[in-house]
Amino acid sequence: MFQQFNEFLVWFDDLVWGVPLIVLILAVGIFLTIRLHGLQIRYLPKALKYMVKNEEGGEGEVTSFGALCTALSATVGTGNIVGVATAIVAGGPGALFWMWIAALFGMATKFAEGVLAIKYRVIEPDGHVLGGPFYYIENGMGIKWCWLAKVFAFFGAGVGLLGIGTFTQVNGIASAANNFFDPNNQWTVNLLGMEYSWSVVITGTIVTIFVGLVVIGGLKRIANVSQIIVPFMIVIYVLCCAIILITNAGLIPAAITEIVASAFGFRAVAGGALGAVLVAMQKGIARGIFSNEAGLGSAPIAAAAAKTNEPVRQGLVSMTGTFLDTIVVCTMTGLAIVLTGSWNIGLEGVAVTTNAFQVGLPFAPEVSSFLLMICLVFFAFTTILGWNYYGERCLEYLSNGKMKAVLTYRYLYILAVFIGPFMTVSAVWTIADIFNGLMALPNLIALMALSGVVVAETRVYVKKLKNKEVE
Numbered sequence: 001m002f003q004q005f006n007e008f009l010v011w012f013d014d015l016v017w018g019v020p021l022i023v024l025i026l027a028v029g030i031f032l033t034i035r036l037h038g039l040q041i042r043y044l045p046k047a048l049k050y051m052v053k054n055e056e057g058g059e060g061e062v063t064s065f066g067a068l069c070t071a072l073s074a075t076v077g078t079g080n081i082v083g084v085a086t087a088i089v090a091g092g093p094g095a096l097f098w099m100w101i102a103a104l105f106g107m108a109t110k111f112a113e114g115v116l117a118i119k120y121r122v123i124e125p126d127g128h129v130l131g132g133p134f135y136y137i138e139n140g141m142g143i144k145w146c147w148l149a150k151v152f153a154f155f156g157a158g159v160g161l162l163g164i165g166t167f168t169q170v171n172g173i174a175s176a177a178n179n180f181f182d183p184n185n186q187w188t189v190n191l192l193g194m195e196y197s198w199s200v201v202i203t204g205t206i207v208t209i210f211v212g213l214v215v216i217g218g219l220k221r222i223a224n225v226s227q228i229i230v231p232f233m234i235v236i237y238v239l240c241c242a243i244i245l246i247t248n249a250g251l252i253p254a255a256i257t258e259i260v261a262s263a264f265g266f267r268a269v270a271g272g273a274l275g276a277v278l279v280a281m282q283k284g285i286a287r288g289i290f291s292n293e294a295g296l297g298s299a300p301i302a303a304a305a306a307k308t309n310e311p312v313r314q315g316l317v318s319m320t321g322t323f324l325d326t327i328v329v330c331t332m333t334g335l336a337i338v339l340t341g342s343w344n345i346g347l348e349g350v351a352v353t354t355n356a357f358q359v360g361l362p363f364a365p366e367v368s369s370f371l372l373m374i375c376l377v378f379f380a381f382t383t384i385l386g387w388n389y390y391g392e393r394c395l396e397y398l399s400n401g402k403m404k405a406v407l408t409y410r411y412l413y414i415l416a417v418f419i420g421p422f423m424t425v426s427a428v429w430t431i432a433d434i435f436n437g438l439m440a441l442p443n444l445i446a447l448m449a450l451s452g453v454v455v456a457e458t459r460v461y462v463k464k465l466k467n468k469e470v471e
Helices: 002-016 019-035 044-052 064-075 082-091 094-119 133-141 143-162 167-181 198-215 218-247 249-263 273-292 299-303 311-339 350-360 365-398 403-422 425-449 451-466
Strands: 188-191 194-197
Touching: 002 425, 019 094, 019 273, 019 425, 019 451, 044 064, 044 311, 064 218, 064 299, 064 311, 064 365, 082 094, 082 167, 082 273, 082 311, 082 350, 094 133, 094 249, 094 273, 094 299, 094 311, 094 425, 094 451, 133 143, 133 299, 133 365, 133 425, 143 365, 143 403, 143 425, 167 198, 167 350, 167 365, 167 403, 167 425, 188 198, 194 198, 194 403, 198 218, 198 365, 198 403, 218 249, 218 311, 218 350, 218 365, 249 273, 249 311, 273 311, 273 425, 299 311, 299 365, 311 350, 311 451, 350 365, 365 403, 425 451
Parallel strands: none
Antiparallel strands: 188 194
């Protein structure tokens, strides 16, 4: 029965993440890039400046940096470690190239999401902010499109509960802990007819307790925790990857050549080039979207809570999330995997990146494994927190603000975190992929429909910049 269920999941995943959706995601990013005249490149320096400089006097619940850290906490997760490895193993090194392409155009998509999030958010009398794709669909496209907003909210809640937010993250944490503390599964316990390492059971329990302690405190506690952990974890991980690249600097040109050649099928056997390119594109773009979430509509839920009165300013801040996530963090991971040759030696999941750290870092294998485990734990833990907030806001919209439903979701979410370590790797990633795709569709439709609003808002803000009315 489980085998049939897995086969069905794979079939449905291929249907959802087929060529049409990949083309649609890239098309929206390219369309917005053209309409905004490459804004994500021209204004990246200013966006990075805004990222660390909060706007004074803006309305909202948390600072722009706090909103970005909340979004990054949900964005920078196991997709940056396990997801990149999975994409490269399945699609070859060329998958990393297509992740870059997806991220480049995804920055324009993320910018548009941030603009619309602030433009159409609702601030209640008590200061509680309601915003995200469901509100810019309803308030921007009109009340007759409420059904589309509800479709997004339904799949958004599902992504959090059954996809990105719970199973994939805690599964990654448990796998990393198991690989470090009990790689040979010498200490096991029988649960429901299956044997699991005690390291998996203990890790899952500890993570569940800490998740419960944080998410029960709501957005402000999540934002406060994220502002501390997110910058720390990104710096530590990038530093580890930088050491690998520096100590293996001579191999970098060959690794980049391999990535580009593989992306265009130059390394495929005769007659298989097109198939190799399509697989690399599908795996690279799917994992890229899973990692940076551009087009999914998740980040604008957090962006809507930012203390700002300028939609374009927050759009610029939002797009830095994609830059940091994919152009910086995923690239570091991908290069480390390719130049150490860890992608084609029969490993899968976190074991691929673990091998890259063990081979590439000038430390004892145990130290390298421990460093990766710590990074993965922080990455995944913060993603769990961020997606809890996203899922709750989706359910709040679906239930018309019924907090009982939100609290029920919160406890179901904690339960999903607890059972996550006992899900199989293939089923976990397949479910996450399916919900990703289904969540993206309503948001992409809204971005296309409201692109004129984004362009108009951007023109007004650019004029203010030229007139020095804003910094």
